Amino acid sequence: MTPQTTEAVDDYLKAILELGGPAEEAVSSNALASHLGVRAASVTGMLQKLALREPSFVVYQKHYGVRLSDAGKRRALEVIRHHRLLERFLHDFLDYSWDEVHEEAERLEHYISERLEDRIAAKLGDPASDPHGHPIPEKDGAIAPRNEVQLIHWPCSVPAGISSVSDRDPVELREMKRLGLLPGTKVVVEPGSRTGSILVRIGSGQPTRLTLPLASGVLVSGVTE
Amino acid sequence: MTPQTTEAVDDYLKAILELGGPAEEAVSSNALASHLGVRAASVTGMLQKLALREPSFVVYQKHYGVRLSDAGKRRALEVIRHHRLLERFLHDFLDYSWDEVHEEAERLEHYISERLEDRIAAKLGDPASDPHGHPIPEKDGAIAPRNEVQLIHWPCSVPAGISSVSDRDPVELREMKRLGLLPGTKVVVEPGSRTGSILVRIGSGQPTRLTLPLASGVLVSGVTE
DNA sequence: GTCATGATTTAGCTATGCCTAAATTAGCAC
DNA sequence: GTGCTAATTTAGGCATAGCTAAATCATGAC
Ligand SMILES: [Mn+2]
Ligand SMILES: [Mn+2]
Ligand SMILES: [Mn+2]
Ligand SMILES: [Mn+2]
Numbered sequence: 001m002t003p004q005t006t007e008a009v010d011d012y013l014k015a016i017l018e019l020g021g022p023a024e025e026a027v028s029s030n031a032l033a034s035h036l037g038v039r040a041a042s043v044t045g046m047l048q049k050l051a052l053r054e055p056s057f058v059v060y061q062k063h064y065g066v067r068l069s070d071a072g073k074r075r076a077l078e079v080i081r082h083h084r085l086l087e088r089f090l091h092d093f094l095d096y097s098w099d100e101v102h103e104e105a106e107r108l109e110h111y112i113s114e115r116l117e118d119r120i121a122a123k124l125g126d127p128a129s130d131p132h133g134h135p136i137p138e139k140d141g142a143i144a145p146r147n148e149v150q151l152i153h154w155p156c157s158v159p160a161g162i163s164s165v166s167d168r169d170p171v172e173l174r175e176m177k178r179l180g181l182l183p184g185t186k187v188v189v190e191p192g193s194r195t196g197s198i199l200v201r202i203g204s205g206q207p208t209r210l211t212l213p214l215a216s217g218v219l220v221s222g223v224t225e
Numbered sequence: 226m227t228p229q230t231t232e233a234v235d236d237y238l239k240a241i242l243e244l245g246g247p248a249e250e251a252v253s254s255n256a257l258a259s260h261l262g263v264r265a266a267s268v269t270g271m272l273q274k275l276a277l278r279e280p281s282f283v284v285y286q287k288h289y290g291v292r293l294s295d296a297g298k299r300r301a302l303e304v305i306r307h308h309r310l311l312e313r314f315l316h317d318f319l320d321y322s323w324d325e326v327h328e329e330a331e332r333l334e335h336y337i338s339e340r341l342e343d344r345i346a347a348k349l350g351d352p353a354s355d356p357h358g359h360p361i362p363e364k365d366g367a368i369a370p371r372n373e374v375q376l377i378h379w380p381c382s383v384p385a386g387i388s389s390v391s392d393r394d395p396v397e398l399r400e401m402k403r404l405g406l407l408p409g410t411k412v413v414v415e416p417g418s419r420t421g422s423i424l425v426r427i428g429s430g431q432p433t434r435l436t437l438p439l440a441s442g443v444l445v446s447g448v449t450e
Numbered sequence: 451g452t453c454a455t456g457a458t459t460t461a462g463c464t465a466t467g468c469c470t471a472a473a474t475t476a477g478c479a480c
Numbered sequence: 481g482t483g484c485t486a487a488t489t490t491a492g493g494c495a496t497a498g499c500t501a502a503a504t505c506a507t508g509a510c
Contacts, residue, residue, distance in 0.1 A: 094344040111336050119319040
């Protein structure tokens with residue numbers, strides 16, 4: 001920064017990256033509006049500016065959604081790297097619990113210098129993921145693709161490992177921690193679904209019933225063994 | 226924040242506190258303009274807003290300068306506490322040199338939460354001063370008054386201790402470090418002034434000639450020995 | 451006391467980013 | 481093809497915080 005980007009611009013770029021998904025599909029104004037908590041008209045205004053900017057951060061087609069340009073994607077990944085490094089740092093060095101880190105990182109990610117980013121990464125020994133299991137992009141933006149699936153879409157009786165959990169809701173995070181739903185933990189979905197919940201064996205414990213809102217925040221992948 | 230104050234507002238309040246001096250004299254628009262690097266007209270506009278605000282941050286009298294209100298002083302001291310805690314943290318935990326800390330802290334001071342402030346203070350063991358020797362206000366804003374004098378105004382042959390150094394110019398800071406001009410160091414001004422420099426014995430070394438710009442950034446007080 | 455001068459304020463603009471209300475458009479039903 | 485409706489954009493405002501140029505004010509010299 002030295003206002004190369006602003007907090008608002010950063011947050012739009014991150015949102016476009018996240019909502020575009022791995023296929024980097026075009027993102028609608030409405031989707032951005034509801035994700036960012038602003039009105040659709042505000043989104044249109046911002047997208048026009050982001051497209052006009054030199055260098056352009058997005059490719060924007062009126063009525064057909066928006067995609068990141070290379071420059072936009074680069075900045076989005078840089079901000080995400082800041083965010084996840086900060087979360088890990090706050091958690092590991094400053095006694096933040098995993099439900100407290102997100103809010104603080106969401107603000108600071110826009111304001112730390114490259115120097116501070118580097119020092120934090122060095123202090124942490126270049127960690128690969130944040131406390132919720134999300135991968136930390138490399139300095140050059142490289143980020144290993146993952147085959148994650150929501151736990152609620154994982155087949156019964158097939159062992160899986162938790163790869164990450166949603167970090168948006170502190171209440172959910174505290175509940176997950178209490179139940180042992182941590183990245184790296186092995187889980188098996190047991191037969192016994194009902195509307196509104198699934199039955200899951202967590203680690204080596206007894207099967208536990210998880211509400212769908214909670215379970216949908218848990219992403220898993222196959223256990224390689 | 227959650228914009229209770231903005232970065233600009235914070236920086237105006239800090240500037241009024243600093244320029245007002247220990248006697249908290251009224252500060253002129255011009256002084257603020259040159260300190261903050263903005264035009265005098267911009268200062269007038271901001272002072273009007275700060276005075277109108279509820280609760281008011283300043284007492285502003287057209288053409289006669291501005292003073293902080295209690296609320297303004299409280300916020301100014303809080304931001305200064307953030308700044309100095311951050312400087313000490315960056316220096317002690319993240320390998321920043323003492324000429325690098327100021328710039329980073331100047332930005333982050335506006336964006337850390339009360340929680341992060343507290344965790345940093347705890348991690349550091351509630352330090353009393355930043356790397357340049359400036360006192361860190363307590364959480365309630367209390368800050369011990371000091372009897373500092375610029376080294377260039379200290380009498381010859383009377384031993385003094387460096388209490389703090391100006392942290393604005395990284396080049397000067399590196400030079401000071403090289404010469405051993407650190408907070409806590411004992412100094413004696415030797416007879417031998419010329420226009421443009423003074424002769425100073427630093428610690429137990431040989432007398433060294435210091436340029437006035439450099440020496441004017443060094444504040445000392447009597448040694449209570 | 452009057453005036454000149456420098457300090458300060460006012461007036462009028464710009465840019466960012468948000469909002470509401472009023473068009474407009476895309477895309478589907480028929 | 482014609483409409484309908486929901487999505488989206490446009491138009492017009494507001495707040496923050498800066499700027500320049502043009503007043504205006506305070507003060508010291510006389
Ligand atoms: Mn953010
Ligand atoms: Mn996270
Ligand atoms: Mn600042
Ligand atoms: Mn300092």
